Structure formats: C-alpha cells, structure tokens
Amino acid sequence: MDDYTLDIDDLTEEQEKQLEEMRSWFFENYENPVHSCPYISKEGGYQYIYGGPYDAADELGSKFGGSVDDKLIEFLVAEVEEDCIEWSGRDYKKPDYYDDPYFFEDIGSLSNPYLDFQVFIKNLQNLLNINTDAASKELLLKMAYVNLVTSLEAYLFEVFTSKVENDEYYFRRFIESYKPYKTEKISLSIIFEKQEKLKNKVKQDLSRILWHNIPMVQALFKEVLEIEFKEKAGPLKEAMHIRHDLVHRNGKDKEGNIINLTINQINDLMDQILTLVEHIHNSESMKESF
Secondary structure (H helix, E strand, O other): OOOOOOOHHHOOHHHHHHHHHHHHHHHHHEEOHHHOOOEEHHHOEEOOOOOOOEEHHHHHHHHHEOOEOHHHHHHHHHHHOOOOOEEEEOOOOOOOHHHOHHHHHHHHOOOOHHHHHHHHHHHHHHHHOOOOOHHHHHHHHHHHHHHHHHHHHHHHHHHHHHHHHHOHHHHHHHHHHOHHHHOOOOOHHHHHHHHHOHHHHHHHHHHHOOOOOHHHHHHHHHHOOOOOOHHHHHHHHHHHHHHHHHHHOOOEOOOOOEOOOOHHHHHHHHHHHHHHHHHHHOOHHHOOOO
C-alpha cells in the first residue's frame, strides 16, 4: 500500500462508519501478542500459539479490499500499527477482563491522576540524575522516554474516564458525541435493558480506546470535556512513534537504524508533556475534579 494521506479531520460520516466497522472487526479477531502469547527468547520471541504473526495491512486488505477505499484501509493500518506491527489471533477461551466488574471499579475510583503524574515526574527526574556509565545511561534514557509517553497515556485515560464516569453531564456528552454510538441501531423492545447496561458498556468502550492515538484523543477531549489542546499536542504524535519503535523494534526505526537519545530530548519531551497536562488540569472542566 502507498503511504496514507487521509487526515482524521478529513473523514466523511460514511468513512467514519466504515472505519469503526473495520476497527471492530480487526480487534475481534486479532490482538497484540503481549496479551496472550508466551515469549521465549531462545525461540525467537513471541510464540504465536493462536495463529500469526498476522500483518494488519494483509488482513484488513483481504477482508475489506474492493469494498472500502484503499486509503481508508491504509489509515486504519497506520493507526493500529502504532500499537503493534505483528498481530496474534485472538484467544477466545481466555477470560475477558473487560467484563470483570472489579476491573471497572478500579477505573472509576482513581484517586488523583494529576498528583500521581507529578509524583512520577519527580521520581523520574531523580532517576535521571543518577551517575552511571555510558551504556547504562543510554538504556536509562530509552526507558525514561518510553515511560514518559506511557505516563501521558495513563493520565489521559484516567482523567477522561474518571470525568465521564463521575459526572452525568460529561457522561451524556460522551454518549451523544462518541461516533460509534451515532450509528448504533437499538430496538425499542430492549431499550430499557440497554439503558441498564449503558454504564458498563461505556466503561468497556473507554478501556478499548487507543489512548496513544493523539488525533483521536484530541477530538474526544474537545467534544466531550470541552478541552482543546491541538496546539499543545502536535509534537507528541512523533513521540508516540518513537516510543513504539523503542518498545516493539528493540530501539530501531523501520529502516533498522538504532535510535539514539540524549538527555536534552528527554527534557524536551518532559516539558511538552508537562505543558499539556497542566493545560488540561487548569481547564474549566477540571476545576471541580479530584
């Protein structure tokens, strides 16, 4: 496939519907091998006991090619490959933790994501001040980069989820603005049953959102929480790609080049993330939170 050119802001309503249908199909059939596949170093890494490794472009192209615009397929491939390059088949016999009520109780009872984030940053800064040899320092910088990006993902997820779960106004805004819900058909005969299970469904869907997909998360914060941070999030898209290479390609980019980081890059990324977190924390929507 050629490099994709579609932008999330350019999608039509029909394309958004097709994108969600493809996304749902893909995650019903494939998952990141880290969730269910054993990892054996001497055997070459993950053991794909449920089938695979599968390529997202091949699988989505085989299923939807000819019926969906190739550029839209490429768009989704680029999105899912931010999380994983080689996919496992789903193990349908393992328990679905998304249906575990204790899992959702944890999500809805987060203490203070902002303070937790501040503690993490302070501890990371202390760790970066440790004197060590060059090889260890290089590894430390890569670990710091990965954890910085992960900390932002966690903060975005925790803040958004807690706000939607604990405030009826934002809960309703999520229901009314979340694009997959706009096309869902509901029979009147089961409307009360659906209503009773609505909060649990929202919890499930929130936990399945790719919180490292910055354009998607930007749209959610703007449409649901009325927080706009487009100007402050742009550089973080590249950081997500670098984090992906550090985690899933053992520190190499797509061409096999080793990614070398400096302390200045770590500090710049930390400043960008802190700016965004402070912007969200000080917004009108957050004033009565936590």
